Amino acid sequence: MKGGMRVYYRHQESRIITVTGVGSLTVQPEIAKVLLEVVTEGWELNVIQQENARTVERVLAGLMQLGIPQEDIQTTVYDIAPKYDYVDGVQEFRGYVVTHGLTVKIQDINRTGAVIDTAVQNGVNRVSNIQFTIEERDVYYRRALTDALEDAYSKAQTLAEGMQVVLAPHPIRITEKIEEPPVVFQAYSAVETATPIQPGQIVINASVKAQFVY
Template sequence: MNVFSKVTAALSLSVISFASFATSPDFPHLATTGYGEVVAKPDMAQFSVKVVDSTMTAEQAKQSVDSSVTAFLKALSDEGVESDDIASSNLYITPQYHYPKKGKPELVGYRASRSITVTVDELADLNRYLDLALNSGINQVDNIQLKVKDQATYQQQARLEAIKDANSKAESLAKGFGKEINGVWRIDYNMSGSQPILMRSMAMDARTESNSYQDSSIVIRDRVDVIYKLD
């Protein structure tokens, strides 16, 4: 897997055009962009599911959806999931119409839906919680996002790699043009963040074993833009 993006760097002895910097120095200088990334194993997750039902009346649709949501919330509580790790949306009900080629639209029923987002502290529990959703009548998975608990530590590691990358390229470029680095004039920091593993719009019957989640990876990236002074 290609873990680093292509590097762009410019060398100038007068004025340089570099989008990351609002102004350019009026002395010999060199600008580089450093990239760093760390590959981490996910140890937690967050997933969003939805229950959707269409019936002849709004009340029937509401009752059906609320029943599935209540059953799922109880199942999560029985598993020891804290209420702070669960977020549920309001109930949405919309009328459904049939549009004939001629004549007025005809009301044919109502569609109700509710969403639930669950934070999973232990990745090994993810598949079991998805099973609970299926058994409770939830019929749609909107999003599964794998995460790491210690995001800040991995981000710091990626940042240090970006700094090393910027310095290494600057030294190589300066040497190649017969110059020497004489300090740093400006640093612009733009945190790139992580690239989580996402699984969207999965059907509930498309079962995935939990081991496949644990075998996945998360790429956490960072970058830094630097202008160095040259002798």
């Protein structure tokens, strides 16, 4: 101490517990989406384009007879490509391939097999995938997110009790870990009939990183 001045030294260390909380919900799929493709091959482009278009018209008519609304049917693939084979290392032209793909949204997943069978019967010769999902994902995700936060606090509380310290009741920082929306895919072979489709279940996960002071 000099000249009557007192100097104080204080050291304050931040004490933080960092944990990851997870939450999950299992829900039944509500809707299905399927990609139905008509693939036509031939030598004369105009001819196979017309043939492809007629087939697609039959497919559309069949889907609408099943009660699929027009707004739930969308062209998502249309491709015209030359076809080549390689013979003794030489590229040989083998005609053209026209592909017209329709993505169909099926509101009643129990009718997914019937939709596929009807489409195949009317000329669809490629089904790329079947995607099962839910309409209101955010509602379920928020529930899982709440569970994740509760899980984070529970873990932090367990650690604090183990260290015999008092945990602050509210986190000082929360970081949400974003995940891709869940979907369930099913494969399908166009040679099957009376197709049994099992939608299974969807697991919605949420995860947060939380920091607590003690």
